[in-house]
Amino acid sequence: MTATTAAPSERGASVATVLQRQGAAVVLVLGIVVSWFAFPHFGTVDNLRNLVLQGSFLAVIALGMTFVIISGGIDLSVGSVYALGGVLAAYGSRYGLVMAILLPIVVCGLIGLINGLLIARTRMAPFIVTLASLLFARGLLLALTNEGATTYKVEPGSAFLWLGQGTVFGVGVPVxxxxxxxxxxxxLLRRTRFGQSVFAIGGSEQSALLMGLPVARTKVALYTLSSVLAGLAGVLTAAYLQSGVTVLGVGTELDAISVVVIGGTLLTGGAGTIIGTLVGVGLKTLIQNMINQVGTLDANYQTVVSGAFLLVVVVIQRLLARSRKS
Structure with a gap:
């Protein structure tokens, strides 16, 4: 038997295909390799634990955002709902673990339910509805905390703290x-009828209606799910910080949207993957950690550099995707 080897052109084509389909994942791996050798503290156990822990909170929010964007929608309220969930969790913790979890999930879920009903039943634009919810949730948060003057703290020794500060095999429970x-x-997205309905709605809502899919019911479920996950992320963060932080979540909706898009989900809907969003979260968390490792940038410029880097990644990814179609 004789071994066969791929021709150089075939090898080049396979490399191009990998870059086109997994551009964000390739950048993530390269970033990890570069950081490992460039920064002596990057590969330490403590830094890696902190890296995955910090990414886990955004990941929970971005998961819900992935479903919404695949359906062709958008949810601008998740940042405020995230902060509201944290404050409600800290407040509820004084009444026990169950209340600390249920109170924020129920309240945040109701906000998402209202979003979904308005979008699905009245055909209002998701941008407008969720922008109004952003203001409502932030206003409710300020009212509960007397415009930030009142801080709800979790009592030391509370079982609720395990959700944010507990570890299993050295890795944080939120991870x-x-x-x-x-x-x-x-x-849910790939193996259920609900997931197929999400893709169909994002591809063409009119076609989904003609196919007899439950478009309105699916949209209501999507926005409810997004708010519940944002509230749950707030629960985990409150347990980690041991208090409800009023200023939490400002701009988080943009972070969630960016990592979903970086992961390959189309803003126009109809295409996207859960694993892609996870890669996007990893890449954004890595970039921030790399900036922190450098340590010479003024805090005011760190966000500028992070945003510019993410923009470059998105542009490269879109160019690769366009070349794949051509």
Whole structure:
């Protein structure tokens, strides 16, 4: 038997295909390799633990955003809902673990339910509806905290703190919860009729209606899910910080949208993956960690550099995707 080797042109084509389809993942791997050798503290156990822990909170929010964007929608309220969930969780913790979890999930879920009903039943634009919800949730948050003057703290020794500060095999509990949710989200999106309806609505809502799919019911479920996950991220953050932080979540909706788009989900809807969003979260978290490792940038310029880098990644990814179609 004689071994066969791929021709140089075939090898070049395969490399191009990988870059086109997995551009963000390739950049993530290269970023990790560069950081490992360039920054002596990057590969330490403590830094890696902190890296995945910090990414887990955004990941939970971005998971819900992925479903919404694949359907052709947008949810601008998740940042404020995230902060509201944290404050409600800290407040509810004084009444026990169950209340600390249920109170924010129910309240945040109701906000998402109202979003979904307005968008699905009245055909209002998701941008307008969720922008109004952003203001409502932030206003409710300020009212509950007397415009930030009142801080709700979690009592030391509370069982609720384990959700944010507990570890399993040295890794924070929020990381395991985020991975579990992503696993369930992947099954829901790819292996259920609900997931297929999400893709169909994002591809063409009119066609989905003609196919007899439950478009309105699916939209209501999507926005409810997005707000519930944002509230849950707030629960985990409150347990981690041991208090409800009023200024939390400002701009988080933009972070969630950016990592979803970086992961390959189209803003126009109809295409996207859960694993792509996870890669996007990893890439954004890595970029921020690299900036922190440099340590010489003024805090005012760190966000500028992070945003510019993400923009470059998105542009490169779009160019690769366009070349794949041509």
């Amino acid at each position: 395991y919860l985020a991975l579990l949710l992503f696993g369930l989200g992947g099954v």
